[in-house]
Amino acid sequence: MKKAYLALALAPLLLAGCSKPGTEQANDSKTAEAEQQVKTNFDTVYDSISAETLKKHTKTLASDEFEGRLPTTKGEELTIDYLTKHFKEFGLKPGNGDSYLQPVELLEITASGNEVLQIGSQTLQYKENMVVGTKREQEKVSLDNSELVFVGYGVNAPEYDWNDYEGVDVKGKTVVILVNDPGFENPEGDKFQGKTMTYYGRWTYKYEEASRQGAAGAIIVHETAPASYGWSVVANSWSGPQYSMVTDNGAADRVAVEGWISLNAAQKLFDEAGMDFAEMKQQAIAGPTAVPLEGLTASVEVSSELERSTSYNVIATLPGATKPDEHIIYTAHWDHLGKDESLEDDQIYNGAHDNATGTSALLTMAEAFSKLEPRQDRSMTFLAVTAEEQGLLGAKYYASNPVIPIEQTVANLNMDAMNILGRTKDVAVVGKGKSELEEYLAKAAERQGRHLVEEGRPEAGYYYRSDHFAFAKQGVPALYAEGGETPIDEATAEYRKRMNVIVQGCYHQVCDRFRDSWDFGGVVEDTQLFFDVGVHVANAEQWPDWKASSEFQRQK
Structure with missing residues (x-):
C-alpha cells in the first residue's frame, strides 16, 4: 500500500521530467493562476x-x-423551521439520511415549585435559598430524615490521588x-490544575459521582466566585421544566434528590452542627474530606409532572x-429557557x-461555505443542537448516537455566546x-493581526460547559x-465597559434581549476566524490531534 502511494506521489515528478522544454514554466503558471483564483475566492x-x-x-x-x-414548544418548531429553511436555501444536503433533523428523546420533569427543604432546623424555600429536583422518572421522590454527610468537593479522582468518599459510607x-x-x-499550589477548573468541578460530575456512591440526595453549596455565576442563575436555570435523556431504567441509578442551597443557608447548617463552614472548607481544600453533620438530617418531597417528548438536533452537510x-x-x-408565566x-x-x-454564526458559516469554490476536500457539517441549557443533552445524545461515525469526524468547532x-x-x-x-486558530488570528491568549476565567470551567465537550469526551x-x-x-x-455590565x-x-446598539464587529471577526480554521482543516493532509497534556485522546 505504501509503495503504491509513493508511486502515485512521484508520478507528477516523473512526468515533469519527461516534459518538453518550456512545459514546466507553462504548468507552473497555470498552477499559480489556479492558486491565486482559490485565494481570491476565499478572500471574497x-x-x-x-x-x-x-x-x-x-x-x-x-x-x-x-x-x-x-x-x-412552539419556540422549537419556529426555530427548527427557520434553520432547515436556510440550510436548504444555501444548498446544503440533509445531514441525517434524507432528513435535516435528528430526534432526541427527552424526559421533561417539572417540579411543582412548592417544595420545602427541611435541613437541620432550617426551612428553606424553593428559589429563595434552595432549589431541588430529580432526574428519576417518578412523580414523587423524597428524602425522609436523611442523614447529612459533608464530602468536601465530592471528588473521586485517582489520577490526582484524591477521594472525598474514601472511608465513608454514604449509601442512603x-x-x-x-x-x-x-x-x-x-491557584498557585499543586492541587488539580490550579485555578483552571477540571471536570471534577462541574455540578454535573458531582451529582454523577454521588449517584455512583449510592447517596440518596446530593446538595451543592452555592458560592458566586467558584460557581462563576450568582444565585439567580441557579434559581432560574433549575426552576421550570427540566430535561434529561430517556433511559432504560428510568434513571433509578441517580440520587433521588439533586439540589443547591445558598451560602448563607450552608453557614447556618454548619453552625448547627458545631462546625465553622470556612474552617471546614479549608480542610476540604487541603485534602480529601468526609465528615458527618452529626444529628442533622434533610427532608423534602419533590412532586413532578413527567412528560416524554421529542426534541430535535438540526444537521446539514456540504459534501x-x-x-x-x-x-x-x-x-x-439553538435552545434557551423559554417563558416563565409567573413573572409579572x-x-x-x-x-x-x-x-x-452562536446559532446566527452557524447559519452564516454554512452560507459562506456554500459560496466557496472550489469545494473543500472534506465535508463541512453544521449541527444545531437542542437542550444545551438542560445539561448539554442534544450534544450528548448526538455523541452517543452519531449520525457521522466518530472515527470519521475530524474536528469540532463550537460557537456559544459570541463576542x-x-x-x-x-x-x-x-x-x-x-x-x-x-495552531490553525493562531494562524487565522495572525491574519487578522490578533494573537491567542488564555481565557480570562479558567476557574469557571467553560471548556466543560458547552457542546464541544461531548465531542471531546x-x-x-x-x-x-x-x-x-x-x-x-x-x-x-x-x-x-458599558455593555459588559448588561451582558453579565x-x-x-x-433581559438577554437583542439590542440594535450591539457592536457586531467582534462577532464578524470571530465568525471569519472560525471560517478560516475550518477551510484549512478541511484541506489539510493530516488530521489535527490532541496535545499530549490533554485529558482527551482518540481511541486507537
Whole structure:
C-alpha cells in the first residue's frame, strides 16, 4: 500500500521530467493562476461575512415570536423551521439520511415549585435559598430524615490521588458538596490544575459521582466566585421544566434528590452542627474530606409532572470534493429557557446573546461555505443542537448516537455566546493547550493581526460547559474560542465597559434581549476566524490531534 502511494506521489515528478522544454514554466503558471483564483475566492467569501447578516439571524431567533426557544414548544418548531429553511436555501444536503433533523428523546420533569427543604432546623424555600429536583422518572421522590454527610468537593479522582468518599459510607444518605474543585482556592499550589477548573468541578460530575456512591440526595453549596455565576442563575436555570435523556431504567441509578442551597443557608447548617463552614472548607481544600453533620438530617418531597417528548438536533452537510466521508462539524445550541408565566412583566427568556448569536454564526458559516469554490476536500457539517441549557443533552445524545461515525469526524468547532463587546486584539482560547486546532486558530488570528491568549476565567470551567465537550469526551479534537479582553481601540473600550455590565447581568435573565446598539464587529471577526480554521482543516493532509497534556485522546 505504501509503495503504491509513493508511486502515485512521484508520478507528477516523473512526468515533469519527461516534459518538453518550456512545459514546466507553462504548468507552473497555470498552477499559480489556479492558486491565486482559490485565494481570491476565499478572500471574497471571507469578506462577505457581515454584521448585517449576523444581526438579522440573531434578531429573528431572539424575537418574542420564538418564545425563548425552549425545547418541545412552539419556540422549537419556529426555530427548527427557520434553520432547515436556510440550510436548504444555501444548498446544503440533509445531514441525517434524507432528513435535516435528528430526534432526541427527552424526559421533561417539572417540579411543582412548592417544595420545602427541611435541613437541620432550617426551612428553606424553593428559589429563595434552595432549589431541588430529580432526574428519576417518578412523580414523587423524597428524602425522609436523611442523614447529612459533608464530602468536601465530592471528588473521586485517582489520577490526582484524591477521594472525598474514601472511608465513608454514604449509601442512603445526603451528601453536602462544595462547588468547583480544590484547585480554585489554591491557584498557585499543586492541587488539580490550579485555578483552571477540571471536570471534577462541574455540578454535573458531582451529582454523577454521588449517584455512583449510592447517596440518596446530593446538595451543592452555592458560592458566586467558584460557581462563576450568582444565585439567580441557579434559581432560574433549575426552576421550570427540566430535561434529561430517556433511559432504560428510568434513571433509578441517580440520587433521588439533586439540589443547591445558598451560602448563607450552608453557614447556618454548619453552625448547627458545631462546625465553622470556612474552617471546614479549608480542610476540604487541603485534602480529601468526609465528615458527618452529626444529628442533622434533610427532608423534602419533590412532586413532578413527567412528560416524554421529542426534541430535535438540526444537521446539514456540504459534501467534500475528495474526502466526503471525513467531516468537520460546526456546532451551536439553538435552545434557551423559554417563558416563565409567573413573572409579572417580561416573561420571555429571549436568549439573544446565549445563544442566538452562536446559532446566527452557524447559519452564516454554512452560507459562506456554500459560496466557496472550489469545494473543500472534506465535508463541512453544521449541527444545531437542542437542550444545551438542560445539561448539554442534544450534544450528548448526538455523541452517543452519531449520525457521522466518530472515527470519521475530524474536528469540532463550537460557537456559544459570541463576542458582542466589540473587536479585540486578542482571541481567548477556552481550555488553552488542549489540541492542535489551536495552531490553525493562531494562524487565522495572525491574519487578522490578533494573537491567542488564555481565557480570562479558567476557574469557571467553560471548556466543560458547552457542546464541544461531548465531542471531546469521544476523542474528537474540539475547539472553543471567543474574542479576548483587549479592545481594538479606545472607543470600543468605552463601549465594552458599558455593555459588559448588561451582558453579565443578563446571563440567563429575561433581559438577554437583542439590542440594535450591539457592536457586531467582534462577532464578524470571530465568525471569519472560525471560517478560516475550518477551510484549512478541511484541506489539510493530516488530521489535527490532541496535545499530549490533554485529558482527551482518540481511541486507537
